[in-house]
Amino acid sequence: MIREIKSNVYAVGSLDWDRRLFDELIPLPDGTSYNAYVIKSEKTALIDTVDPTKEHELVRNLEELHIKIDYVVSNHAEQDHSGSIPRILQLYPEAQVVTNSKCKAMLMDLLLIPEEKFLTVADGETLSLGRKTLQFILTPWVHWPETMITYLKEDNVLFSCDFLGSHLAASDLFVKDEGKVYESAKRYFAEIMMPFRARMKSYLEEIDRLKVDIIAPSHGPVYQNPQFILDAYKDWVSDDVKNEVIIPFVSMHGSTRVMVDYFTEALIGKGITVKPFNLTRTDIGELAMALVDVCTIVIASPTVLAGPHPACVYAAYLVNALRPKTKYVSVIGSYGWGGKTIDILTQMVTNLHAEFLEPVIIKGYPTMEDFKLLDKLADEILKKHREQNL
Ligand code: FEO
Numbered sequence: 001m002i003r004e005i006k007s008n009v010y011a012v013g014s015l016d017w018d019r020r021l022f023d024e025l026i027p028l029p030d031g032t033s034y035n036a037y038v039i040k041s042e043k044t045a046l047i048d049t050v051d052p053t054k055e056h057e058l059v060r061n062l063e064e065l066h067i068k069i070d071y072v073v074s075n076h077a078e079q080d081h082s083g084s085i086p087r088i089l090q091l092y093p094e095a096q097v098v099t100n101s102k103c104k105a106m107l108m109d110l111l112l113i114p115e116e117k118f119l120t121v122a123d124g125e126t127l128s129l130g131r132k133t134l135q136f137i138l139t140p141w142v143h144w145p146e147t148m149i150t151y152l153k154e155d156n157v158l159f160s161c162d163f164l165g166s167h168l169a170a171s172d173l174f175v176k177d178e179g180k181v182y183e184s185a186k187r188y189f190a191e192i193m194m195p196f197r198a199r200m201k202s203y204l205e206e207i208d209r210l211k212v213d214i215i216a217p218s219h220g221p222v223y224q225n226p227q228f229i230l231d232a233y234k235d236w237v238s239d240d241v242k243n244e245v246i247i248p249f250v251s252m253h254g255s256t257r258v259m260v261d262y263f264t265e266a267l268i269g270k271g272i273t274v275k276p277f278n279l280t281r282t283d284i285g286e287l288a289m290a291l292v293d294v295c296t297i298v299i300a301s302p303t304v305l306a307g308p309h310p311a312c313v314y315a316a317y318l319v320n321a322l323r324p325k326t327k328y329v330s331v332i333g334s335y336g337w338g339g340k341t342i343d344i345l346t347q348m349v350t351n352l353h354a355e356f357l358e359p360v361i362i363k364g365y366p367t368m369e370d371f372k373l374l375d376k377l378a379d380e381i382l383k384k385h386r387e388q389n390l
Helices: 052-065 086-091 102-109 178-208 226-237 257-269 284-291 310-322 342-346 370-385
Strands: 001-007 010-012 015-016 033-034 037-040 044-047 071-073 096-099 118-120 127-128 135-136 148-152 157-161 214-217 241-249 273-278 293-303 328-335 360-363
Touching: 001 214, 015 052, 037 052, 052 086, 071 086, 086 102, 096 102, 102 118, 127 284, 178 226, 178 284, 178 310, 214 226, 241 257, 241 284, 241 310, 257 273, 257 293, 257 328, 257 360, 273 284, 284 293, 284 310, 293 310, 293 342, 293 370, 310 342, 328 342, 328 370, 360 370
Parallel strands: 044 071, 071 096, 096 118, 157 214, 241 273, 241 293, 293 328, 328 360
Antiparallel strands: 001 010, 010 037, 015 033, 037 044, 127 135, 135 148, 148 157
């Protein structure tokens, strides 16, 4: 399907309604899209391509437009955007691949595109298509080292690739339901962009200096109200946290579950928002989303083979890799005869630079004394949150 987003600017990408997993890791409850765009002027540019599984749809769209492609702009070397470039170069042998030097090297490595096919651009450089001009802005590490965004100056359209996008297959080209897109974009940010939030602050400032009427990402609907997604990102990348505690937990025989239930109620009683995540059935995307703003994480684990439950190890690894702005971390749980649950879990989340609060690890089923320790931890969390003005 071809849809015009501005005069002579067309969306030519593909919807993937059925995809349920990305990178064999990230759940996609609402599918996704691989957006590609054509800009027609004296010269014609294709901005990014689509996942190779949808290559035939892109090819069909381009054929319907009856165009000659002069440039294929590659904003990002990951294959869901670059994977169809080799096919495009077969069909349009005159086309040059326009990208930065890092992306060029990666495309040569990943897709075996010959070096002579490339036109290399630097940060801020422009490329005239005739009546329309493209400007390239290098934005490394959103979320690979070679990422860039492309600005169509005359039309004030920003092609942001992964940055500002959402995994959401929707029949509407433009954002219609901001609430739905907000959720999808936050999930996307949490799973993919969050580790790079410090860099994104400066990129958002750079975008603020441009006049942008439309943001056209490479996943999800196109933004006619760019401020909606820019404001959301500014909030997510800020250092501000919410008065929230998340409790990723596993319970094998019920002791840890009783602790989690008691602790959850204790925190709710203090006016704190609590989100327990039973790791045996949690969508990790939901957990990642909760990490975006959370002030405190309390991992709750039973003891298995002298350490934490493997599902808690996985959660701790994920938390550490995603690097949320979390301020405090603690551990609660139980054991039968010993173990190193606390040491193992606390050593796994050092990327967070969070303060560790006194853990509560108990033997067997919780007693009244153990509940008092949980009350004490809840009091400490309340005190810490107040220090953060929450
Ligand atoms: Fe949508 Fe990083 O690829």
